[in-house]
Amino acid sequence: MPATPPRWSKQSLAAQAMGHVDPTTKAVVAPIHVATTYLRDEDNAYSSGFVYGRPDNATVREAEAVVAMLEEAAAGALLFGSGMAAATAVFQALDPGDHVVAPAVMYWALRNWLMTEARRWGIDVELVETDDLDKLRAAVQQGRTKLVWIETPSNPLWTITDIAAAAEIAHAAGARLAVDSTAASPVHTRPLMLGADIVMHAATKILNGHSDVVAGVLAGAQPDEFWQRLVGIRARQGGILGPFEAYLLMRGMRTLHLRAAAQAHSAFDLARRLSAHPRVSRVLYPGLPQHPGHEVAARQMQDGFGFMLSVQVSGGERAAVATAAKVGLWKRATSLGGVESLIEHRASIEGPGTPCPPDLLRLSTGIESVDDLYADLDEALRAAHRS
């Protein structure tokens, strides 16, 4: 944490991408640095701190500074070419034989990677319902568990794990806590402030917000030996984000607070209205008082509960798929966090073994008129029932 807190709020600093002004031209938008290599000094040193483009790029560092600021207690941030590249780097920093506890409900591609590649490399992965702290406590092994990975709210059921309690459990056993905070964004939750060691975002989602960049980021609480391993993994494996994508991400983050607030507001409104819909059997949204994780979410999330919700459709899988086929304004596509609203029959993409119920539709709320979004869904739900 900085010794003296910055004078301006995170919203103000993000809006100006940290207030950067180009020293030569006085431009208020930083140039995109595309060079892949940098000059040595006369004395053979690299006093600029920039040597080669795989680890070093000024545009990437500028975007990383914005993420580190947004995460408040971050000692640093590292941008990767995707959310998966960022997440898998954390597991690659472990040693063979290390025990890892991860959530039963989590982003499916990472769960699949943990069950295949990570296990092949000797990482002992155990999946538990991390929203149940007794189960989490029972799964963590003193001295053997090196990492507890949680995702909150977790995709696609939006279960909530208590970050502060999970940090305590992990630390008591000598493990680190890493949090996939993609669905919360730094606007609603700052996991490092709650005791987590590492926070990860698929920056592809609401951080960028415009469905035109694939990116991932890690922010670390301490510049310790584990963080240095992550720095080394990114540098040597070459997973750094490209400068143009870093620039687009930085442009997206300038409006993050406005987008996140508007999207969370609409998601909450839709969750309430859909709860009363005759063709919806259940709405999963942590903002609803009946959601099992609501009490914890209300404690650890600020200024809203995020832009993601899921609905279970009366009439089962057939009605759910038919509803997704009948929307007009909602876009029937995977991904989340963009300004355009997306709808997806999630079990179709996750395949066999998914904990996702077959009647579930995942909704990523954008910035369109919430009345239009509701009307479109209402018509699609009714039409699917008639078909």
Ligand SMILES: Cc1ncc(COP(=O)(O)O)c(C=O)c1O
């Ligand atoms: C919660 C979560 N974590 C991680 C990822 C992976 O991010 P990416 O697609 O950028 O690799 C996703 C992608 O949907 C996600 O939803």
